[in-house]
Amino acid sequence: MAVAELEQLELNVQGMTCESCALHVEKALEKVEGVRGVRVPGWESGRAEVTAASNVTDEELASAVRDAGYRAQIERRKPLESRSAGNGRADGGYDLMVIGGGSAGFAAAIKGAELGFNVALVEAGTIGGTCVNVGCVPSKTLIRAMEQFHLAGEQRFRGVRTTAGHLMWPQVVDQKDKLVSEMRQSKYADVLAAYPEITYIKGRARLTGDNGVQINGESFTPNKIVIATGAHPWAPPIPGLRAAGYLTSTMVMELRELPDSLIVLGGNAVGLELAQTFARAGTYVTLVELLPRIAPFEDEDISAALTGYLEGEGMRVITGFETKKVEKRGERFYLTGSHAGEEVVLDAEQLLVATGRRPNTADMGLEEAGVRLERRGEVLVNDRLQTENPDVYAAGDVLGEDMFVYVAAYGGILAAENALVSAGRVYDTSTIPRVTFTDPQIASAGLTEDQAREEEYEVQVSTLPMAQVPRALAAHDTRGLIKLVVDGTTNRLLGAHILAPEAGEIIQTAVLAMRFGITVEQLRETMFPYLTNVEGIKLAALGLEKDVALLSCCAG
Known part of the structure; x- marks a missing residue:
């Protein structure tokens, strides 16, 4: 879709009383066909800012908000501020250049293509970035393999005799490498073929000022740039x-x-x-x-x-x-x-x-181009992922924090939308789920108990040993605990912290509760399937007011 076909609209929204309301309005408007971006700048504002195709009617938007339980009136709409070029620029150049071919870079490039713009994706190293090549995929493959090897030597059930046997480590490594190669091809290299709007450029990019970029001795002037160059392992300056x-x-x-x-x-x-x-x-x-x-x-x-x-x-x-x-x-x-x-x-x-890891920002000409870097080389951005150079955005590990592949993908999409269609989306990492794939796994989101007390919340805490979760008892594996940190004033979750086998499969329930303002009482009233570890979330919520040890199965 060309930029000329997009409009910016401002809606007056009535009935919002909390941040969850703002999220509900955003989601409702995003579902309208033709809407390209939505921003509700806080429920108190009573406003929603929408970027949409010009054929999206006022009634369609108002109806979507009405169906979500609120009222909206379109106060103004105007053509999207034009740029020097949009999709189909006369000089054959790029609307967006994404530097970095990992999760953030691919997400940004694909979003740009979906919006109808010409995109260049630049990668100096191996396509796919950290996660698929040297991070999540290979490490979790080895972790799961050794978990199976370890369990073979465990004797948790009477009458079941297994032994670990001989470990053939080179074969484990070979299988890991094969999976990495297959996923790099299927999830990255092959994906490019589906997007003719994306041109893949192999080479090292250097910014030359404003929106200028040099790659392999050739100069480019894309309208917008997204820096998504990831990070590398870092070692402290220890003598020797x-x-x-x-x-x-x-x-x-x-x-x-x-x-x-x-x-x-x-x-x-x-x-x-x-x-x-x-x-x-x-x-x-x-x-x-x-x-x-x-x-x-x-x-x-x-x-x-x-x-x-x-x-x-x-x-x-x-x-x-x-x-x-x-x-x-x-x-x-x-x-x-x-x-x-x-x-x-x-x-x-x-x-x-x-x-730890440090961002890949050295020798890229970033500071000369007006992109400010922090002490560890991380790119400084505002809450729209825009740098101090208004034509340059950044996403992913290059920001220096929350180095998770799913956060990188989220940031890449947001940066592309904000850069290309002025969507005004705010980068929100307040409810990021974190998983450490030890056994038992660590999974957490939100504030710890100490952090909540430091922020002077009226803190309530429920800590449930996994030995109180029927699924853990049936599996003869009661390692771990579930800890909920609750705001005693609002009765809403501030944080959830889990140590348990497959804790990463449990945490998302708590994440959704935090993001959408679900109260502890509502969690307690929700039916959770019996003999699942996620039932521990409900039991921990019950533990705020009852002794769970004195309850029968499924009794709340």
Whole structure:
């Protein structure tokens, strides 16, 4: 659709009383055929801003709002502010250039194509970005494989005898690599063929000022630019570390021979997942974390419980460890550090550094083009993902926080819509679900108990051991807990924190409750299927007013 066919409309909306109302209005308007973008700037505003095709009638919009339980009147509509070019520019150039071919980049490019614009997608490395190539897909494949291997050696049920047998690690790695290759082809390379509006350019892009870009010596002037170049593993400046060498999360998953011992430096999500994976494969793993606890950004109860489970599997966990230097002597790595006021020396055959990631923004000419970078190289954006250069937007890991593939995709779509049709969508990450794929998994969203108290909410907390969940009892696996943090004033969820097998399959119920303002009372009144782990959400909600141990099955 050409820009000339789009209009900007402003609606007066009556009946909104909370943020959930604003979301309901947004969703109702987004469902109208021909609507390209919707923004409700807070329920208090009583307004909705819509970008829509010119053939969308006032009545269609008003009716959609009315069906959602509110009232709307169109106050003004005008043609979308024209740009120097839209889809089909006379000079054959691009309306949008997306730099980075990962999740955020593909989402932005596809959205631009869906809106009818000419898009260039630029990638310097391997198509697909972090997740499919060196992140989510390969790591979760190895995690699940080693979970199966571990379970084969468990004896949870009487009369069932299984043994782990011999692990053929190279075959596990081969299968992982095959899946990565297949998904890279089917979910990225093949997808491009479905969008003739997208031109794929292989090369390294550098901004040259305003909206200028240079790639492989050729100059381009796209109307808008989205930076989606992702991030890379980062290692702290520990004396001797660079000289000694070390494994990154990418490199460790490429090992075709299991090390006898492994030190993992970093006790957050990536370090935890890979540490347990290799421990279950038979490697003696020492997990080292600088902060006082592993999973340091999760609820403290979650961190404490997970520590016990990992140690129970034979891992050594050391927190509050400050690494002073790293050496390699012969075929072994030696870490010297301080712990509890004493000098400690750790040694292992291999060293994995999993201390976080940093955005890929170096040598791109960003600051020269008016794009401001923060201390760690992250791109500074406003709540519409626009940089200080009005023609440049950014999305994904390059923002330096919330480095999840689904957040990147969400940001890519939003950035493209805001850049191309001035949709005015606000980047909202207040209810992001987070999952760490240990076993049991960590899944959380919203505020922890400590964070809620710091923000001076009237906090109520319910903590339910998984031993109170019938599904866990039937599975003979009662590891973990479910913790709900509630605003005692509104009776709404502020946060949910779960440690349980497949916790990632449970958390979305709590996310929906937080996003749409569902109260704890409404959760309690909702029917949850019996003998499912997600029933634990309801039981935890009941735990705010009852002793769950005194209830019969399904009784509320």
